[in-house]
Amino acid sequence: MTYDMIVYNGLVVTVNPDFDILKSGMIFIHDGRIAGVEQYDPDTVLPGSRELIDAKGGLIMPGLVNTHTHIPMTLFRGLADDIALDVWLNEYIFPAEAKYINPESVFYSSLLACAEMLLSGTTTCCDGYFLEDEVAKSVDISGIRAVLGHGVIDFPAPGVPNPSDNVKTALAFVHKWQDVSPLITPSIFCHSPYTCSADTLKKAKNAARSRGLLFQIHAAETKNERDQFLYKNKMTSAASMNELGILDENTLLVHGVWFDEHDIDIVAKSGARISHNPESNMKLASGIAPVPDFLKAEIIVGLGTDGCASNNNLDLFQEMDFAAKLHKVNTLDPRTADAKTILKMATIEGAKAIGLGSITGSLEKGKQADIIILNTSSPHLFPMYNPVSHIVYSITGSDVRDVIVRGRTVVRNRKLLTINTDDLFDKIQVFADRICAESL
Ligand SMILES: CSC[C@H]1O[C@@H](n2cnc3c(O)ncnc32)[C@H](O)[C@@H]1O
Numbered sequence: 546m547t548y549d550m551i552v553y554n555g556l557v558v559t560v561n562p563d564f565d566i567l568k569s570g571m572i573f574i575h576d577g578r579i580a581g582v583e584q585y586d587p588d589t590v591l592p593g594s595r596e597l598i599d600a601k602g603g604l605i606m607p608g609l610v611n612t613h614t615h616i617p618m619t620l621f622r623g624l625a626d627d628i629a630l631d632v633w634l635n636e637y638i639f640p641a642e643a644k645y646i647n648p649e650s651v652f653y654s655s656l657l658a659c660a661e662m663l664l665s666g667t668t669t670c671c672d673g674y675f676l677e678d679e680v681a682k683s684v685d686i687s688g689i690r691a692v693l694g695h696g697v698i699d700f701p702a703p704g705v706p707n708p709s710d711n712v713k714t715a716l717a718f719v720h721k722w723q724d725v726s727p728l729i730t731p732s733i734f735c736h737s738p739y740t741c742s743a744d745t746l747k748k749a750k751n752a753a754r755s756r757g758l759l760f761q762i763h764a765a766e767t768k769n770e771r772d773q774f775l776y777k778n779k780m781t782s783a784a785s786m787n788e789l790g791i792l793d794e795n796t797l798l799v800h801g802v803w804f805d806e807h808d809i810d811i812v813a814k815s816g817a818r819i820s821h822n823p824e825s826n827m828k829l830a831s832g833i834a835p836v837p838d839f840l841k842a843e844i845i846v847g848l849g850t851d852g853c854a855s856n857n858n859l860d861l862f863q864e865m866d867f868a869a870k871l872h873k874v875n876t877l878d879p880r881t882a883d884a885k886t887i888l889k890m891a892t893i894e895g896a897k898a899i900g901l902g903s904i905t906g907s908l909e910k911g912k913q914a915d916i917i918i919l920n921t922s923s924p925h926l927f928p929m930y931n932p933v934s935h936i937v938y939s940i941t942g943s944d945v946r947d948v949i950v951r952g953r954t955v956v957r958n959r960k961l962l963t964i965n966t967d968d969l970f971d972k973i974q975v976f977a978d979r980i981c982a983e984s985l
C-alpha cells in the first residue's frame with residue numbers, strides 16, 4: 546500500500562487513554578486518517594508514501610483542541626485591559642463590536658486568529674460569535690478544524706439588528722454550513738442565561754437538539770453574575786438551565802467559575818461538559834473554576850482560551866501551563882491538575898467536550914490525522930526527562946514546527962501555507978488604525 550504521508554523519526558506522545566510514549570515513532574496517514582502508529586529506528590525501511598515528513602528528533606503529538614474562542618476578537622487584542630468583566634463587556638467590548646464588527650472585519654480578524662492558532666499547534670477550535678458566516682469562510686481557507694456556533698442574544702447584535710430573529714439567524718448559519726466541509730461542524734451559541742430569556746434558551750436548545758448540534762453557553766463566569774441571577778430568579782443559573790431542559794451531553798458550559806456543589810451535581814447528572822478558560826478568568830479577575838471538583842464528579846472538562854480581548858493570545862501551550870499552576874496554588878496541593886490531566890484537557894478531553902472525541906484529540910488508528918511536530922532543539926527544552934512535563938510546563942506555541950490537519954500539511958517549518966500573513970497584517974493594520982484613531 547502507498548500511504549499519503551508518513552511522519553517519522555520523532556518522539557511520539559499519543560495521548561490515547563494509556564498515554565503511550567514512543568522514543569522514536571512513525572505515523573502512517575491515509576485518506577486524512579491515521580493508518581497506524583509504530584516504532585521507528587534508523588534501519589527501518591519506510592513503505593511507499595506520497596509525502597515523507599522527517600520529525601528530526603522533535604516531538605510528535607496530537608494537535609491541540611481549543612474548546613472556547615471568539616475568533617474575530619483578535620481585532621480587540623489589548624484594546625481594553627485590566628477591567629472587570631461587566632465593565633469590560635458593557636462599556637468597552639459591546640460598544641466596540643457595535644461600531645467595528647462587520648463582515649469584512651470579521652473575515653480578516655478570523656483569518657488572523659486561525660493563523661495564530663495553527664502556528665501555535667491548535668488543530669481544532671470551538672467558536673461562538675456573530676456574523677459567523679464570515680468566520681466559517683476564514684476557517685475554511687485556513688484549514689483548521691472547527692465547531693462554529695452562531696451567537697444568540699436577546700439584544701441587537703452585529704448582523705442581527707432585530708433580536709426576535711436571533712435563533713432564526715443562527716439556524717440559517719447551520720443550514721448553510723452543514724455538510725459543506727468535513728472540517729466545519731455547525732453549532733449554536735447562546736451568549737448566557739442572563740442575556741437570553743428562558744424562551745430563547747429553550748428555542749435555541751430545541752433547534753440544536755433536533756439537529757444533533759453542540760449547544761454552547763457562557764455560565765456562572767463572575768460572582769456578580771451569580772449573585773444577580775440568584776436574586777432575580779431565586780435559583781442558580783445551573784438549576785435554571787436544568788429546569789429548562791437545556792443541559793445534556795451536547796451542552797458545553799463555558800467557565801462555570803461560580804458553580805457550587807449543588808450546581809456541580811446538576812451538571813454531572815445531566816452529562817453536560819465544561820470549557821475551562823483559566824487565563825481569561827484570571828485576567829478579568831472572574832475567579833478560579835472548581836476544576837478538581839468537576840473532575841471528581843466525572844464531568845468532561847476541556848481547555849479554552851476565550852477571545853483575544855481577555856487573554857490576550859490563543860496559545861494553548863501557555864493555557865496548559867497556567868491551568869496546571871493555578872489549581873495547585875488554589876488548593877495548596879502540587880498534585881492537583883498534574884501534567885497528564887492538563888494535557889488530556891487540551892487534547893482528548895477537549896475533543897470529547899465539543900463532541901469530536903471519536904475523531905480527534907489523540908494519535909490512534911482510525912482517527913483523523915490532526916498532528917503537530919514540535920522543535921525541541923532549543924535551550925529552554927534541554928534536557929528532557931519527561932515529554933509530558935515539557936509539553937505542559939516548558940513548550941510554548943512558538944516551538945511548533947509543523948501542523949497537519951486531516952492529513953494535510955498547513956504549517957511547514959513554521960510557515961503557514963494557507964494564508965499570506967504579510968498581506969493579512971496590512972489588512973488588519975487598516976482596521977486597527979481606525980479603531981486607534983477613534984477609540985483611544
Ligand atoms: C455569542 S458569544 C459572543 C459574544 O460574547 C462576548 N464575550 C466575549 N468574551 C466573553 C466573556 O468572557 N463573557 C461573556 N461574554 C463574552 C463577545 O464580546 C460577543 O459579544
Ligand SMILES: [Zn+2]
Nearest residue numbers: 763799851852
Ligand atoms: Zn467567551
